[in-house]
Each structure stands twice: as C-alpha cells, then as structure tokens.
Amino acid sequence: MAEMDVFSVVGPVMVGPSSSHTAGAVRIGRMARAVAGARVRRAEVVLHGSFADTYRGHGTDRAIVAGLLGLETDDPRVREALSIARRSGLDVSFRLADLGNVHPNTAKVILTADDGRTTEVTGSSIGGGAIRIVAIDGYEVSLSGEYHTLVTVHQDRPGVVARVSDVIARAGLNIAFMRVSRRGRRAEAMMTIELDDEIPSWVTSEVGSIQAIRRAFAVPRI
Amino acid sequence: MLSAPSISELVARAEADGKPLSEVILELETAASERGRDEIWEGMRAALRTMREAAERGTRSSVRSMGGLVEGCGRRVNALRLRGESILGEPMTSVVAKALAVAEVNAAMGRVVACPTAGSCGVVPGVILGLGGEQASEDDLVRALFTAAGVGYVIAQRATVSGAEGGCQAECGAASAMAAAAAVEIAGGSPRQAADAVAIALKSFLGLVCDPVAGLVEVPCIKRNASAAAVALVAAEMALAGIESVIPADEVIDAMGEIGRRLPLELRETARGGLAATPTGRLIAARFRADE
Numbered sequence: 001m002a003e004m005d006v007f008s009v010v011g012p013v014m015v016g017p018s019s020s021h022t023a024g025a026v027r028i029g030r031m032a033r034a035v036a037g038a039r040v041r042r043a044e045v046v047l048h049g050s051f052a053d054t055y056r057g058h059g060t061d062r063a064i065v066a067g068l069l070g071l072e073t074d075d076p077r078v079r080e081a082l083s084i085a086r087r088s089g090l091d092v093s094f095r096l097a098d099l100g101n102v103h104p105n106t107a108k109v110i111l112t113a114d115d116g117r118t119t120e121v122t123g124s125s126i127g128g129g130a131i132r133i134v135a136i137d138g139y140e141v142s143l144s145g146e147y148h149t150l151v152t153v154h155q156d157r158p159g160v161v162a163r164v165s166d167v168i169a170r171a172g173l174n175i176a177f178m179r180v181s182r183r184g185r186r187a188e189a190m191m192t193i194e195l196d197d198e199i200p201s202w203v204t205s206e207v208g209s210i211q212a213i214r215r216a217f218a219v220p221r222i
Numbered sequence: 223m224l225s226a227p228s229i230s231e232l233v234a235r236a237e238a239d240g241k242p243l244s245e246v247i248l249e250l251e252t253a254a255s256e257r258g259r260d261e262i263w264e265g266m267r268a269a270l271r272t273m274r275e276a277a278e279r280g281t282r283s284s285v286r287s288m289g290g291l292v293e294g295c296g297r298r299v300n301a302l303r304l305r306g307e308s309i310l311g312e313p314m315t316s317v318v319a320k321a322l323a324v325a326e327v328n329a330a331m332g333r334v335v336a337c338p339t340a341g342s343c344g345v346v347p348g349v350i351l352g353l354g355g356e357q358a359s360e361d362d363l364v365r366a367l368f369t370a371a372g373v374g375y376v377i378a379q380r381a382t383v384s385g386a387e388g389g390c391q392a393e394c395g396a397a398s399a400m401a402a403a404a405a406v407e408i409a410g411g412s413p414r415q416a417a418d419a420v421a422i423a424l425k426s427f428l429g430l431v432c433d434p435v436a437g438l439v440e441v442p443c444i445k446r447n448a449s450a451a452a453v454a455l456v457a458a459e460m461a462l463a464g465i466e467s468v469i470p471a472d473e474v475i476d477a478m479g480e481i482g483r484r485l486p487l488e489l490r491e492t493a494r495g496g497l498a499a500t501p502t503g504r505l506i507a508a509r510f511r512a513d514e
Binding site: 003004005006007008009012013014016019050053057059062076128 | 266
C-alpha cells in the first residue's frame with residue numbers, strides 16, 4: 001500500500017452545509033464567471049432536481065452567486081453572497097425548472113455581460129465538491145474545472161483541430177482532455193481543450209486569429 | 223501492483239518500525255504526494271485550526287442552521303457542562319458539545335473541514351479537541367488527525383464514505399471509526415489498540431441509514447455527529463482496556479461497504495425514507511416546498 005491521500009479525507013476546508021449542494025455550487029458559479037470572462041451585470045440561475053428541491057436549506061442559491069462573484073468555497077462571505085451581489089450591482093434572479101436528462105444536482109447560469117453579450121453555462125455537482133460543466137452556450141462539453149481550458153467557437157471544417165493543436169504544441173503545453181461538439185456538419189462548433197499548464201495569452205490570441213475560428217478564450221483552473 | 227489499502231497493513235508497518243500510526247500515515251502521504259513533509263504537516267495544522275474555530279463558535283454562541291430546524295445544541299451542552307450538571311463528565315461532555323458545535327456551524331454555512339464529509343464533520347474535531355482539551359499539545363492533536371485521516375482513507379478505498387452510496391454508516395460511522403483511532407493515539411495506546419477501536423466503533427453503526435429530513439444536513443445529522451463522537455470514545459476506552467474486536471477492522475469495513483450496497487435507494491440520502499418519510503419529516507419537507 002503505497003497510496004495515501006489524507007486531504008481527500010480530512011478536507012476540503014469549506015463553507016457548509018453540503019459538499020455537493022454548497023461547495024460544488026460555488027465552483028459551478030466560479031466556472032460560469034470564468035467562461036463569461038467579462039464583468040457581468042445580470043445573472044439568471046435555473047435550478048434543477050435536488051438543487052431545486054433543497055436550495056434554500058443548503059444555500060445553493062447563495063453558493064452559486066458567491067462563485068459568480070469569484071469567492072472561494074471556504075469564504076465565510078458565501079453566506080452573504082446575495083447581498084454582496086446587490087451591493088456590487090449584479091442583478092440576480094432564480095428560476096426552478098426541469099432541465100431534462102441531467103444529474104439531479106444541476107444548475108444553468110445565464111449571464112449578461114456589461115456589453116450585453118450573454119453566456120449560458122450548465123453545470124452539475126457530482127459529489128464531494130467535484131463538478132462537471134456539461135454545456136456552454138448550447139454546446140455539449142465536459143469540463144471539471146481542474147484544468148486550464150482553451151475554448152474555441154469555430155466553423156466545422158477539416159484542419160481546424162490540427163492548426164489549434166499546432167499552436168498548443170509550439171507553446172509546449174500538454175493536453176489532458178479534448179472534445180469537439182458541433183451544431184451540425186460544417187456548422188458552428190465548439191472545441192474544449194483541458195491543459196495541465198496555464199495558457200499564455202499569446203496562445204489564446206494566436207488560436208483566435210486562425211481563419212475558421214470565430215472566438216477563442218481561456219478558462220483558468222478554478 | 224498495489225494491494226487494497228488495509229488497517230492491518232498500517233498496523234504492521236507501525237509495529238515493525240516501532241512508530242505510531244500517525245507517523246506511518248504521514249510517511250505514506252509524503253511518499254505519495256508532490257508536497258513535502260513540512261507542507262503536509264502545515265496543511266493538517268491548518269485543518270485543525272479551522273476545526274477549533276468552528277468548535278469555539280458553536281459552543282460559545284447559539285448557532286442556527288440554515289433551515290432553522292436545529293439551534294444552539296453545542297451551546298446548550300456546553301452550558302450544562304459549565305454549570306457542573308453534566309451526567310457524562312469530562313472529557314465526554316466536552317466531546318459531545320464540540321461535535322454538536324462543529325456540525326451546527328456546518329449547517330449554518332460556517333467554515334468547516336469535511337471529515338470525511340461535511341455532514342459528519344463534527345465527529346473527529348469533537349473527539350480530538352474534546353479529549354485533547356487543554357492538556358495535549360497542538361502537535362499531538364495534528365498527529366491524531368493524521369491517524370484519523372489514514373483510517374478514513376482505508377475506509378474510502380475499501381468501502382465508501384458517501385451517504386448516497388452507503389448510508390450514514392459510511393459518513394458518521396466512518397467518522398466515528400476515524401475518531402476512535404485518533405482517541406487511542408492521543409491516550410497513548412498502541413497501533414493495534416487503535417485498530418480494535420476502529421472495528422468496535424464502526425460495528426456500532428453498521429446498517430445506519432442516511433435519511434435527512436427535507437434533504438437538509440440538519441435532522442438527524444447534527445445530533446448523530448454527537449452520538450458518533452461518543453461511540454468513538456467508548457470504543458477507544460474498550461480498546462485501551464485491552465478489549466479486542468473479534469472481527470478485524472478491515473473485515474468490519476468490508477462489511478460496511480457490502481451493507482451499504484444493499485441499502486435501498488430510499489435510505490441513501492434521497493430523503494425518501496426513514497425519518498424523512500415520517501409524518502413530521504414530510505410536514506417539514508412540505509413547509510420548505512411551500513416557502514419556495
């Protein structure tokens with residue numbers, strides 16, 4: 001028995017009461033904030049399943065908003081996140097809905113940035129504070145938030161993936177996971193690349209300048 | 223090829239090297255981690271500090287849970303203790319008060335250390351801080367936390383520490399077993415006695431279901447934290463007296479895992495059975511839904 005991982009047992013340090021309904025919810029909020037990338041003025045939070053049934057008692061609503069504000073899972077201000085949002089000019093609303101065939105602890109967050117652009121992020125809290133982002137702007141994705149992620153929105157055509165991976169190779173970055181999801185053949189597509197290392201800004205801008213790519217952005221590890 | 227982690231192997235290593243369990247666990251962690259020994263030690267010390275803050279807050283002031291179902295349990299037992307009216311006496315009454323306090327702080331969205339889970343986070347700090355009290359040094363308590371963590375790691379690997387997978391026996395039961403080993407080490411017992419304490423504590427929780435009222439980490443979770451802490455101390459006392467568990471710790475852990483797999487879904491954190499399905503439990507759940 002060479003294995004041991006004491007902090008998976010004694011830890012994480014977190015604001016209660018539930019690793020899945022509170023700590024995981026904070027992390028979904030943090031991911032949504034990172035994906036939006038800009039200052040957000042409006043957030044609509046849609047709660048599904050167990051999140052919808054028990055969000056008040058678990059503070060899931062406060063936790064997601066705390067994440068949107070950039071707070072960590074162990075920040076005591078998570079509890080006050082709704083009033084902090086009000087004071088800082090972030091307009092928040094909640095809705096309960098059936099999001100379909102998703103994990104019982106799932107939330108969809110629709111963010112409107114200062115410039116009016118909207119971002120839609122759906123995430124599930126899968127246990128012990130771990131999360132999975134399952135959709136961004138309607139594209140199916142699968143992101144844990146444990147990696148630095150490069151995201152592209154591009155035209156589905158041959159060679160795009162190769163050109164992007166060429167930039168990543170030149171930067172000496174190591175790809176952990178990679179996924180492409182498209183609306184249809186030759187239609188708009190999204191690629192998510194989870195990397196072990198931080199993504200230098202030149203990588204993001206060089207990928208963004210590849211002809212078929214409409215938009216590229218980096219989502220830092222949360 | 224790695225064999226399944228076991229309590230018996232931890233004990234064998236400790237006995238072979240003439241070291242306490244905590245040292246064996248710290249060495250294994252140092253070997254497996256990218257972090258150095260000092261950093262690992264500091265991480266555990268930080269966890270202890272968070273536990274202490276939560277225990278102090280929940281014993282000094284009346285903490286109210288988010289759902290409002292539980293309030294001021296830690297403060298009440300602490301007040302009884304300070305009035306000299308405890309029927310348990312020390313250190314048990316301190317253990318109970320602190321376990322309640324930490325579990326209440328968790329339910330109030332305060333800062334805690336999941337140990338092994340948020341729902342069972344009061345048990346280990348209750349025992350370590352209540353038993354260690356003012357006598358034991360901080361280093362001794364950090365060591366005890368390593369012992370608890372090693373036991374929890376074995377339980378997580380061999381069985382589960384998730385209520386959704388194994389019921390409350392996997393959360394409060396596991397926490398009680400972890401705390402029992404820690405208590406033996408604080409009291410100066412042997413690694414073998416710690417293993418017996420693990421077995422005796424966990425045996426007391428086999429079959430315990432996870433049935434949270436309205437799905438909240440409040441009823442019965444907070445009071446169960448106190449009971450699990452008390453059982454940990456009882457198990458440690460027996461082990462220190464030289465009482466051995468007939469069924470070895472690893473086999474008890476495996477039995478817990480097997481029982482967990484056989485528990486119906488209704489009794490694994492879904493709030494569809496047990497206390498959650500009682501008339502009062504349903505009434506409370508309906509009230510929460512009406513509030514939405």
